[in-house]
Amino acid sequence: MDVNRNAPVIVELEPFTHAALSTVRDPHTTVDRRSDRNPYIERANLRGATFDWLAAGLEITSTIGELVPQRRIARDRRTHGIDGLHLHLGTFTPRPAGVLDRTEESWAGEPVRADPSNLRTAPESPLRDWLSALRKTAETTSLPQGGSA
Template structure:
């Protein structure tokens, strides 16, 4: 994961007036650095999240960088709008009349630094969303819940470098 230090920003938020807003959180039994690496190694998302079939980052994890990804059969181009290393990552993108803003926040889950509290919130707006916000809210809730589950599963999986005998 390459970070461009001059490209950090701390001001991106969801659209608080969007017809669909979903917020979820999960506690993961892995240090924040491990969770951060999984979120920012965008090209590797399909390796651990079966709901994402492709993901390609065009450059460093930095404000203004774009990535192309496919989820639920939808091709999306997203632009990173905030990077606070180890703490916050946010992007926006649109597909098929839905404009989304997704913000991830990581905090230590305990005083030992061995767990992470992951909070994520996403807003959807656009004409398509205004036509049937309840159905789309259900789809987004299911997608975020699944993503968090996959993230937890991957982060909590012991790898040879983290296994201590």
């Protein structure tokens, strides 16, 4: 599963977190607690491989399409005609001092094609803020020891 490289909107971020892999990964796999860690998410409810969530007033349905333990989580999302593929924690890459988190997201669909310049920045700011909040939490919760993350 990969982002839509032909989509009008693509966001790619690579934050580095000074924490153990499990500490970085766990917040992304505990869907029902997303609203505790992300100020943009008002609620999230997991139903098998699908979860519904409310963010910035938008009802969103996401489906986990790929899960490679300790490596990769891929999910799609759809709301109001916007088809998004979000490779959240696209890749977990352990490093001696922590974890590199390659996160990618693409947005396509009629609303995006109709107004790509205004929607180009829509996913980046909340995604950057959320990853920053997760990084801060992870770094204060667990520091890697002995050079292994």
